[in-house]
Amino acid sequence: MFCEQCEQTASGQGCHQWGACGKSPAVNGVQDLLVYCLRSLAPVALKAGELGLPTLEVDRFTCEALFTTMTNVNFDKRYFANLIRHAIALREDLKTQIAQVTTVEWPEIAQYQPDFTGSLVEQGENLTARLLESAKGNPDIFALKLLVLYGAKGMASYAFHAYELGQEDPEVYQFCHEALHAIDRHNLSLEEWVALALKVGEMNLKAMACLDAGHTQTYGHPVPTTVPLNPKPGKAILVSGHDIKQLAALLEQTLDSDITVYTHGELLPAHGYPQLKERYPHLYGHYGTAWQNQTRDFAKFPGPVVITTNCLMPPHETYEEHLYTVGPVGFPGIIHLPTIDDTVDYSLVISRAKTMKGFTEETEPRQVMTGFARNAVLSVSDTIIDAVKQGKIRHFFLVGGCDGAKPDRNYYTEFVEKVPQDCVVMTLACGKFRFFDQQLGTIGDIPRLLDVGQCNDAYSAIQIALGLANAFEMDVNQLPLSMVLSWYEQKAIAVLLTLLYLGIKDIRLGPTLPAFLTPNVFKLLADTYNLQPISTPDEDLAACLTGR
Missing domain, CATH: 3.40.50.2030 (Rossmann fold)
Known part of the structure; x- marks a missing residue:
């Protein structure tokens, strides 16, 4: 097997025997075959869109199917076999509809037919082997292809959840097909692949906005x-x-x-x-x-x-x-x-x-607070701005992202523990569980630890940053705000690409860098956005507070 889409890859280089997540080589093989079939569906869906044919069923299916191939979602080989069959059936049905309108010479991938009488696992493994062989000519391009693919998976998951709540964006759906189709293009330069990765970030922002609208219009804006x-x-x-x-x-x-x-x-x-x-x-x-x-x-x-x-x-x-x-x-x-x-x-x-027995005893009361989303925070922006101007708040830290099992993630606990008393920590996603129950106190009426929400609530955190930048009448990169992020899976990749698309710089990322990024690609991102790996809590805190 070959998989390096999450942070916990074996030895930091990729899983080749068994997935660190528990995914078997067989499941990995059928997942790879499903992704290939979605890539074969993409040019057909794009052509149907050009002709004005309805593609909503295909759009929704593509997002849900991509979601199933993300880390720690589905481990059932039979489930993927059914999705593969459905992907091919949707593709062939669309091709029939298109043939009634115009004649199209389809690329080789759009004509691919799995052998459902043979081993789907072996077919997926063979396709992956071909992909890896093609990567040897230009590993930097291959790294960017994976960045686009994994970011598209994260974007698709947000789009799927938004659709569940009645919120959809045709642009997001179309781009999902464009990103999948691009994996088979061999004429794009390094710069064009970087631009495509940033486009993933742009479309992911739209997907997160749809999901945010679905949540807030259905359940109201979060309150502390x-x-x-x-x-x-x-x-x-x-x-x-x-x-x-x-x-x-x-x-x-x-x-x-x-x-x-x-x-x-x-x-x-x-x-x-x-x-x-x-x-x-x-x-x-x-x-x-x-x-x-x-x-x-x-x-x-x-x-x-x-x-x-x-x-x-x-x-x-x-x-x-x-x-x-x-x-x-x-x-x-x-x-x-x-x-x-x-x-x-x-x-x-x-x-x-x-x-089942349920709980039978009272336990010692403990509690935390949540609900500090954009409306809750920006509604008291005047108070926050006054506290900054009066020197009561020196700096904001956004410390969040995915959690994981590696012991070096204790960095994030230590970092928050060492944040000075005149600073505020915003957090989101499951990374907060490293420190979510710590009592950091308040600065005036402002809690020093603000739980913004889930990983998809990165949209809310972005709106907070942009809202404060507007209130201070400065660029977001001039705010007394530092982002110290942890990543694990593909939604985190999509969120990172969104931040880069917005031009946000000086992000610190850990606990380790993505295995699929080559040194050249990471250097390009570092030179452009000052994206950098975490070091030690003391060194990173000092650098953030002094603007280094």
Whole structure:
């Protein structure tokens, strides 16, 4: 196998025997074949769009299918086989429609036909071997192709979640096909590939804006909210992942059931949405921390667990019997909940919760705060600006991104612990679980630790930065703001490309650099944007505070 799309690649160089995420070579092979089939669908979808033929079904399918190939989403080989069949069927149907309008000489890839009587795994592996062989001529171009592909996967995941909430952007869909089609182009220069990568960032900003609109128009703008970390006695269900729509569906189906619902991982910010909290008082607290601790968290939780999006780890036998997946998420042997009239049916989960013991004892009260999204922060921008002008706030740090299992991620905990008392830390995504429960106090009425939200709420963080820059009447790069980011998977790549597209400089990235970037490509980004790897907390803090 060959996979280097996440941060935890073996020895920092790529996974070749077995995925560090738990993905088998067989699953990797069918994922690669699915991506190839999506690439074969892309030029057909683009041509159909040019002719004004409807492509919405293909657009949505492409985003969802790309999402399934991201790290820690789906480990079920049979699931991918079905997606491969559907991709080819959609492509051939579109080609038939196009043939009724005009004659097209399709490129070789658009005529590719998997052999469904043979091994799909071997076919995927052979296609990947061909791709790797083609990379030897220009590894820098190949690195940029992977940057575009992995960024497009992250963008597609945001577009899929936005679509679930009724928000879609035709530009994002079209570009998704353009990015996939570009992988087979051999006439683009290094500069053109860099421009295409930045276009991924531009389109990802649109996708995140759609998702933000879906969340805020459906559930209201987040407000600062206290969230209990201590469970209370009673039957319980735990919901993990990112999908707030799926959380809301479960809450609706458990209304008046005497079952308490807890969030896990990236769903902590759901507590900040006022319409969720007002309608569903049984959305009580948060349990556990980041995704990589789920084997410990899920084993201890005395109720069923639902995984709604990526960040699924191969389950342990201690809890696999009460683990459930929905949507694009899957694992062999784990119950995948059915969908009825576009709504997931949670009756199996509810029945299981009633048979499990639930929590039986009171525990010591603990709590954190969330809900400091753009409206909450910018509504007090005058107070923030006054605090900066009076010297009460010296600097802002955005410390966030993906968490992971590597011990060198302790850098982020130490960094936040050492941030001076006259500085404010904004955070988002699961990286915050390295320090989310620390009591950093306040500067006046402003908390020193502000949880902006999920990874997709990078859009909200960007709007905060742009809003403050506008209020201070300065360029965003002139703000007393430093970004210290951690990455793990492809959504983080998409967000980084968005930040670079916006011209944001001096970003520090860790814990290690992407294995798929060559030294030349990283140097290009470093020279243009002063993108740099993290060093030590002390050195990086000193550099940020002195503007180095």
